[in-house]
Amino acid sequence: VLLGEITAGAMIAASIVMSRALAPIERATGAWRGLVAARQARANLKELFAGVESRGGEHVSLPRPEGSLSFENVFYLPPGLEHPVLSGIDLEIEPGENCAVVGPSGAGKSTLCRLAVGAWQPTRGHVRLGGADVYDWDPEELGPHIGYLPQLVDLLPGTVGQNIARFQALNSEAVIRAAKLAGIHELVLSLPDGYETEIALHSRRISLGQRQRLALARSLYGNPALVVLDEPNANMDEAGDRAMIEVLTRLKKLGTTVIIVTHHVSMMSCSDKVLVLKEGAIAAFGPRDQVIRPVRPVETKPATQAQPVTGSLQPAMAVRGKRHPTAE
Numbered sequence: 001v002l003l004g005e006i007t008a009g010a011m012i013a014a015s016i017v018m019s020r021a022l023a024p025i026e027r028a029t030g031a032w033r034g035l036v037a038a039r040q041a042r043a044n045l046k047e048l049f050a051g052v053e054s055r056g057g058e059h060v061s062l063p064r065p066e067g068s069l070s071f072e073n074v075f076y077l078p079p080g081l082e083h084p085v086l087s088g089i090d091l092e093i094e095p096g097e098n099c100a101v102v103g104p105s106g107a108g109k110s111t112l113c114r115l116a117v118g119a120w121q122p123t124r125g126h127v128r129l130g131g132a133d134v135y136d137w138d139p140e141e142l143g144p145h146i147g148y149l150p151q152l153v154d155l156l157p158g159t160v161g162q163n164i165a166r167f168q169a170l171n172s173e174a175v176i177r178a179a180k181l182a183g184i185h186e187l188v189l190s191l192p193d194g195y196e197t198e199i200a201l202h203s204r205r206i207s208l209g210q211r212q213r214l215a216l217a218r219s220l221y222g223n224p225a226l227v228v229l230d231e232p233n234a235n236m237d238e239a240g241d242r243a244m245i246e247v248l249t250r251l252k253k254l255g256t257t258v259i260i261v262t263h264h265v266s267m268m269s270c271s272d273k274v275l276v277l278k279e280g281a282i283a284a285f286g287p288r289d290q291v292i293r294p295v296r297p298v299e300t301k302p303a304t305q306a307q308p309v310t311g312s313l314q315p316a317m318a319v320r321g322k323r324h325p326t327a328e
């Protein structure tokens, strides 16, 4: 401009063009942190999913299993932990049997349930339902054959009916059958909108005990071959306990295999077998009357040795030193 080679206007125009041209570079340097973080996140995801195998593709669908459940030398070591949560679990439950699982807090009862339903993969060993490994089974196909009531009930946003039907296409007959089997048909009808009552994530419209019983109906939906109940009566009152025993009796008649984690001896009235877990290992497993023998009033021991038995798990825990019969 000073030498008169360009006009002042051209100088201003050049300055504007220059700032436009450099804008993307300026933006890139500003976003650099985000870019680095995104690259790191992508690398983390790749690493995380590297060990996950795809279960898709064509495969032969298995028929409905007959309900025998077996644990074959199962170990479970959560990632990052040094000691296994479950070790050397070896047991067999026949179709239609009811097996009660007892043991102190942290013994691995809930972990055993998650392995039984194929939600978690054993670090070593196999869990088989009707002879087939539950973890290898296509989850979409295995789901209808299994009922699972987790310790922490997690109903999803939707109606009561949708929750019981596991968000599958609504089959009213099957929903009502599951509700009646769980003994909650009348309870559902007493809700503001019956089966159409909306369940919100943190709604207080439905109490904890009611949620647990709705989740029980969900686990019984479609008449599964195996039902796993993780402390089903944790939030229930006495009436709920009695209803639970009735449910177990109905399942026994239907020939459903049941695993029930419980701290109540009364819940074992329908049990064929009892499994006592301690520190992730089997402390005792076998027919109920052998494992919890002191509960039977017929067994009269000298008064000094006899223990009070009603409503307590003490007797079961007293035999925890007993060896697993199959191990012997």
Ligand SMILES: Nc1ncnc2c1ncn2[C@@H]1O[C@H](COP(=O)(O)OP(=O)(O)OP(=O)(O)O)[C@@H](O)[C@H]1O
Residues within 6 Å of the ligand: 078, 079, 081, 085, 103, 104, 105, 106, 107, 108, 109, 110, 111, 112, 151
């Ligand atoms: N994924 C995991 N990562 C780390 N630790 C785990 C994992 N799963 C289970 N554990 C540990 O394993 C132990 C057993 O847990 P689990 O929930 O099976 O016990 P539980 O017998 O069901 O106890 P409770 O009677 O209190 O429900 C606990 O000490 C728990 O911290």
Ligand SMILES: [Mg+2]
Residues within 6 Å of the ligand: 109, 110, 111, 151, 230
């Ligand atoms: Mg538990």
